[in-house]
Amino acid sequence: MSDLIQSVLKCDEKIDLRQFASELRTTGQQYFLRNDIVRAFSDYCTHHEKPSNFYQSSSLGKLILYTQEIILENESLCMIVRPKIASQEIFRILEDLTVEPMTVQELLDLRDRLVNHHHPNEGDVLELDFAPFYDYSPIIRDPKNIGKGVQFLNRYLSSKLFQDSEQTLELLYEFLSLHQYNGLQLLINQRIKNRRELSQKVKQALSFVSDRPPEEPFENFRFDLQILGFEPGWGNTAGRVRDTLEILDELIDSPNDAVLESFISRIPMIFRIVLVSVHGWFGQEGVLGRPDTGGQVVYVLDQARSLEKQLQEEFNLGGLDTLGVHPKVIILSRLIPNADGTRCNERLEKIHGTDNGWILRVPLREHNPNLTQNWISRFEIWPYLETYAIDAEKELLAEFQGKPDLIVGNYSDGNLVAFLLARRLKVTQCNIAHALEKSKYLFSNLYWQDLDSQYHFSLQFTADLIAMNAANFIISSTYQEIVGTPDSVGQYESYACFTMPDLYHVVNGIELFSPKFNVVPPGVNEAVYFPYTRTQDRIPSNRERLEELLFTLDDPAQVFGKLEDPNKPILFSVARLDRIKNLTGLAECFGRSPELQKRCNLILVAGKLRTEDSTDTEEISEMQKLYGIIEQYNLYNKIRWLGVRLSKSDSGELYRVIGDHKGIFVQPALFEAFGLTILEAMVSGLPTFATQFGGPLEIIQDKVNGFYINPTNLEETAQKLLDFLSKHEQNPQYWDEISQRAIERVYTTYTWKIHTTRLLSLSKIYGFWNYTSKENREDMLRYLEALFYLVYKPRAQALLQQHWDR
16 A cells, blocks of 8 residues: 555544545536646635644655545545656545555546446456567656666667677677668678677778778778678778777677777668657648647758758768768658648758758648548548558658668657558658647547547547557657656656547556657757847848837738737747647736736737638637737737747748847746747847746746746746846846846757757667568567557548538
8 A cells, every 4th residue: 555545544544534525525526637736726725724733744745736626426535646756556545545556457447437437347448558569669667767768778789789699699690791882882791700709800891990090082992891801881981990890899799888888879770750740730941830730840841951951961970971872861641732822832842951861742632622631630630641651652662762770750640651661661760749638638538538639639540659669769858858857747648548548548658768759859849040130140131020020010911909019028929829839828927917018019920910811719719819808908900819830930030029128928828838939039049938837938948048837837937027128127137147148048059069969869760670670560460459459440431421422
């Protein structure tokens, strides 16, 4: 039994536990989440005049602190306690305070009963359990090391080299023998016949290159090394070749994790990369702010540019550029025939700033043309993805003239397509979630049947389970994206155990301690987003044009609202108009605070101004809500709503213009998986106030280089903004101090160079791990295929039929 509960039952506080449970029942509510529980306990302590330390320091207070959920039944209550990150304990407490541990299956049945979807007399529901399939993989023990999978894997692999050197070295020898590029053999050739010869030849080659000048080009002695059994890929100079061979020699003689990573990271094994981003409007111009089109597009484009650049640098260092070896990066997206003035109807589009980076757009197979020729919501795209993957495979093979070496999925739909492609092509699969909708929509799994007509969560959550378990490795932007914080459950953690009533029970949906998880935050495009103080890099005409747009332009087609006093400090935000991004919440916060209105102007950049221009129901709803708030609080002369789609360069300059005016950036999302706009604002020099729910907790250091806000507490948010304004008025340097720290935070932690170096290193390590353990994954992949064909596909076909009937 939990020590937390035991300590309560062993003291007089058990009376308080019974009384607290009784008072919960009087609310008429059955299901309490952590915020409800903490608030109710605070009220209990106040009402019963408990000592000031009782709330936090009592045994009951500590139990409540770690309780995530309480579910009330007729004669008992169920407590889900999370005593530490990534673990939970489930208990039923009876009226006489008898405590019974509950199984996960019993908990899921209880949740089904809560929504009247528990039918034991009709048979059991499908139960999904992925735990047995992780027996092949080493498991992390300490929750602090979750998200550091590659470090753990390196230690594991190097220990295998040490403990079972003959077998592991044989695998390493075979692995080195595999590598080719368009028929060009790399690294070693057939003159080295086994692992023993590899060790001997490495020492001979080391002796050979050590006698040559370090800067001597590889081409001068290429054929000498070839006679010894070595092909291109070791380095572009004698010094670089020597360094690489020395690392391999050390790995063979005295393996350790740092040497293993250093060596594998130098192997030229990634040449062709696919980044899958299916939904929305994927393009380089005129798309941001459209439905389903925001930070992910920016992220993938910047990642593609940086990957190509990083790969080319590696090829140059490896001596491969002189042999015609060059990287190719393809972003796989959807071709939209009715492109609405964008380039989304073009099959191929070269990525700006690359030599061989491309957007490849593949159309959905045509069913109902009213749908398939137009934009389709990310919630509706599921029926088309299997055939899309089949068609995309043919296009990719044609473009690459061979198979890709790495497939990176983005978001739920892109990750499912990545799974289908990687399974067919037998290449390494990486997942990037960006945002898992299950965490964003409260009780979305429990009430999926009520929501499915609009959101189709039964398809999305099934796709998530398939893709995240199939992936060779998963990149998250933050630690809390995986396993949350001591107070909150992580996005991936929410998939560990849940019910989809009448569809299936997930008793173990993902192994959070698997080394597949790695925290690799994205960067910011430093050519576009840079500090407002770098005036020499700014274009004066752009600055003047955007200053007019922000403050004075009178154009109802682009701008709603006029500023009575444009000289007041600015609260600025930019996002799509959807419920989670919560721009309407920021407007409500501004409207409710006469003091904020007196001291500030509010400027919002948000896509569209007219409901008739949108086909997205959620966007239309938020637009109507925003107009209502402006009317309700009479904000017409205090707010500017810009309904514009900005180019990337204009977006960067917009932040800097706000910086010129000592403005503040506010990111009020109800949940934010990471927050690229936060990085953009901070590197531009804007003091940034960002949601405390999600990734910003790891980007911002509160009150040091930015500020946390609770977007659900409007009064508190307004007060934090007012406090900052007051400090700035009292100390004019305060704004500059926060601004400079924000800039430094981004440049030291969030650059694309850091990101792509890490991503490529991960790809190679997991490629090696995948090669050495491939026979152990087939059982899981078969299980996932069964889930795809028996659960996902029938539901996708039913949705496709609905689309036919529209």
